[in-house]
Amino acid sequence: MAKIAWLIRNAIGHVRRFRHDQGGTMAMFAGLAAIPIIFSVGAGVDYSTANMAKAKLDAIADAAALSAVDHNTISSTAASAQTTATNVFNAEAANIKNVTVNSPTVTVTDSATGRTAVVSYTATKPNLFMGLVGIPTTTITGSSTAQAGLSININFYLLLDNSPSMNIAATTAGIQTMVANTSAQGGCAFACHESNPSADNLGNPGGEDNYTLAKNLGVVTRMENLASATQSLMSTAASTEGANGSQYEMAIYTFNNSGLNTIQSLTSNLTNAQAAAANINVLEVYDNNWLTRTNDNNDTDTDFESAMSQVNGIMSEPGLGTPNSTPQEVLFIVSDGVDDEVSSSCSQDLDGNRCQQPFDTSWCTTVKNRGIQIAVLYTEYLPLPTNSWYNDWIAPFQNQISPDMESCASPGMFFSVTTDGDITAAMQTLFQQAIATARLTK
Numbered sequence: 001m002a003k004i005a006w007l008i009r010n011a012i013g014h015v016r017r018f019r020h021d022q023g024g025t026m027a028m029f030a031g032l033a034a035i036p037i038i039f040s041v042g043a044g045v046d047y048s049t050a051n052m053a054k055a056k057l058d059a060i061a062d063a064a065a066l067s068a069v070d071h072n073t074i075s076s077t078a079a080s081a082q083t084t085a086t087n088v089f090n091a092e093a094a095n096i097k098n099v100t101v102n103s104p105t106v107t108v109t110d111s112a113t114g115r116t117a118v119v120s121y122t123a124t125k126p127n128l129f130m131g132l133v134g135i136p137t138t139t140i141t142g143s144s145t146a147q148a149g150l151s152i153n154i155n156f157y158l159l160l161d162n163s164p165s166m167n168i169a170a171t172t173a174g175i176q177t178m179v180a181n182t183s184a185q186g187g188c189a190f191a192c193h194e195s196n197p198s199a200d201n202l203g204n205p206g207g208e209d210n211y212t213l214a215k216n217l218g219v220v221t222r223m224e225n226l227a228s229a230t231q232s233l234m235s236t237a238a239s240t241e242g243a244n245g246s247q248y249e250m251a252i253y254t255f256n257n258s259g260l261n262t263i264q265s266l267t268s269n270l271t272n273a274q275a276a277a278a279n280i281n282v283l284e285v286y287d288n289n290w291l292t293r294t295n296d297n298n299d300t301d302t303d304f305e306s307a308m309s310q311v312n313g314i315m316s317e318p319g320l321g322t323p324n325s326t327p328q329e330v331l332f333i334v335s336d337g338v339d340d341e342v343s344s345s346c347s348q349d350l351d352g353n354r355c356q357q358p359f360d361t362s363w364c365t366t367v368k369n370r371g372i373q374i375a376v377l378y379t380e381y382l383p384l385p386t387n388s389w390y391n392d393w394i395a396p397f398q399n400q401i402s403p404d405m406e407s408c409a410s411p412g413m414f415f416s417v418t419t420d421g422d423i424t425a426a427m428q429t430l431f432q433q434a435i436a437t438a439r440l441t442k
Contacts, residue, residue: 047138049125049128050125050138050140053096053098053099053123053125053140054140054142056096057093057096057099057101057121057123057140057142058142058144060088060089060092060093061089061104061119061120061121061142061143061144062144062146063088063089063092064085064086064088064089064092064104064106064119064144065085065117065118065119065144065145065146066117066146067081067084067085067088068081068082068084068085068106068108068115068117068119068146069081069115069116069117069146069147069148070148074115074148074151074245074323075151075245075323076323076324077323077324078108078109078110078115079108081108081115081117082106082107082108082117085104085106085108085117085119086103086104086106089104089106089119089121090103090104093121093123098125098126099123099124099125099140100123100124100125101121101122101123102121102122102123104119104120104121105119105120105121106118106119106120110320110322110323110325111320111322114147114148115147115148115322116145116146116147117145117146117147118143118144118145119143119144119145120141120142120143121141121142121143122139122140122141123139123140123141124137124138124139124140125137125138125140151244151245151246151247151322151323152246152321152322152328152435153246153247153248153249153321153322153323153327153328154246154248154249154321154327154328154329154330154434154435155248155249155250155251155266155315155316155327155328155329155330156237156248156249156250156251156330156332156431156434157251157253157266157311157314157315157329157330157331157332158230158233158250158251158252158253158332158334159253159255159260159307159308159311159331159332159333159334159335160226160230160252160253160254160255160263160280160334160335161254161255161256161302161304161333161334161335161336161379162223162254162255162256162261162280162281162282162283163255163256163257163282163283163301163302163340164190164192164193164282164283164285164299164301165190165302165336165338165340165381166222166223166226166282166335166336166379167190167191167192167193167211167221167222167223167282168189168190168191168221168222168382169189169190169191169214169219169220169221169222170220170221170222170224170225170419170420170423171220171419171420172419172420174189174214174219174220174221175189175382175419177217177219178190178191178210178213178214178217178219181204181213181217182202182203182204182210182213183203184201184202184203184204185202185203185210186387187386188210189382189384190210191210191211191213191214191219191221191282192209192210192211192282192285193209193210193211193281193282193283193284193285194209194210194211194284194285194286194287194288195209195284195285195286195287196286196287196290196293197209197210197287199286199287199288199290200287200288211282211284221282222379222423223280223281223282225423225424226280226334226379226423227277227278227279227280227281228424229423229424229426229427230252230277230280230427231274231277231278232424232427232428233277233424233427233428233431234250234270234271234273234274234277235270235274236428236431237250237270237431238270238271238274240431240435241270246435247268247327248268248270249266249267249268249327250264250266250267250270250273251264251265251266251267251314252264252273252276252277252280253307253311254280254283255302255303255304255306255307256283256301256302256303257283257291257297257300257301257302257303257341258303258306259303259306259307259309259310260307260310260311260314263276263277263279263280264276264277283301285299285301297342298342298354299340299354300340300341300342300354300355301340302338302339302340302341303339303340303341304335304339304359304360304363305339305341305359305360305363306341308363308364308366308367309363311331312363312366312367312370315329315331315367315370315372316329317329317370317371318370318371318372328373329371329372329373330372330373330374330375330434331367331372331373331374331375332374332375332377332427332430332431332434333374333375333376333377333408333409334376334377334379334423334427335359335376335377335378335379335405336378336379336380336381336401337358337359337378337381337401337402337404337405338356338357338358338359338381338394338401339355339356339357339358339359339360340354340355340356341354341355342354342355343355356393356394357397358397358400358401358404358405359404359405359408361404361407361408364407364408364409368410373410373413373434373437374408374409374410374413375409375410375413375414375415375430375431375433375434376405376406376408376409376413376414376415377415377416377417377423377426377427377430378401378402378405378406378414378415378416378417379417379421379423380402380416380417380418380419380421381394381398381401382419383395383398402416410437412433412437413430413433413434413437415429415430
């Protein structure tokens with residue numbers, strides 16, 4: 001029995017020792033299982049530090065892209081802005097430790113809608129743990145895009161109709177006043193300017209012309225409003241270009257019987273242009289039918305086609321208008337839309353080939369095909385149903401005048417002003433529309 005007990009105790013001892021040996025095996029298994037866990041944690045550390053480096057590089061790329069479109073560089077060339085952005089990125093990236101950063105790819109593009117800057121980069125960061133398993137580095141990439149509107153430089157050419165029909169009284173009350181005070185003429189709402197009014201027996205006090213009569217009666221004419229509206233426009237252009245960093249140059253012409261009369265040649269000095277606009281006035285003729293004492297032109301005092309031909313020759317080829325490029329061009333026409341000229345091809349021959357008809361808009365097409373925008377302010381040709389001349393020669397095409405003027409204009413750049421309308425407000429509206437449209441034309 002003693003021997004059996006000894007055998008049992010001895011067997012139990014072996015079992016216990018075996019169990020202890022099995023405990024060492026579990027420790028080995030635990031050690032082996034810890035290896036991938038340790039590398040996973042290490043990979044997480046490498047990934048985290050790479051992400052931290054990327055966040056810093058993304059911020060640097062943002063700063064570089066913005067530097068190409070900020071107020072300091074927006075007026076410079078795209079190439080200059082590209083250099084600025086590259087320098088900003090490289091200077092800041094050099095401060096990041098343990099990361100090799102390649103020189104960025106910087107693209108700066110200018111268009112009529114603005115400037116776009118794209119900064120892309122690549123970098124490599126050494127791995128602390130992943131290198132032990134054959135992945136020595138992590139590649140980091142990123143990009144940033146910044147956009148801003150460019151200042152747009154525009155040359156404006158104002159083509160203002162100053163023929164006698166444009167000098168009608170500007171308001172209904174003014175028209176009534178003129179009609180009431182010109183009974184000897186059958187009632188005339190036009191303040192025609194004549195140097196020899198006595199030849200026409202106008203019946204005005206002291207033999208004065210209707211131009212002087214209107215002034216003496218305190219009647220404001222459409223041409224006076226046009227002159228003040230043009231002066232106001234020069235002031236608006238000056239303040240606008242100062243606010244948006246653009247440059248606007250202005251040229252002012254009037255047109256009548258034989259084409260252009262230069263009020264102000266193209267200039268960037270808008271103060272001078274504003275002063276010159278005070279000289280805008282209606283055409284002065286000698287007397288009825290006579291342009292001068294020796295030129296019996298039968299009152300053919302509005303030649304739109306000649307004016308358009310001449311101004312087309314003056315306007316240069318338009319560009320994008322972006323900094324350091326050729327300015328955009330805008331032709332600004334103000335007229336009542338009725339031709340009065342000598343023409344053998346006229347649809348109606350009034351007297352000696354005298355032609356009154358709506359403007360021929362073919363020159364408008366020519367100008368627009370060059371990429372030049374046309375803004376048109378139509379000052380309505382006032383219907384005069386009590387006037388026999390109007391009824392015979394103008395009334396038949398009255399309804400065609402406005403559509404033809406609108407067809408001359410570029411899309412969205414037509415405005416009409418009737419009697420009692422505000423020419424100043426209309427010109428301001430067209431100017432703002434021209435600026436907005438200029439950013440979308442190229």
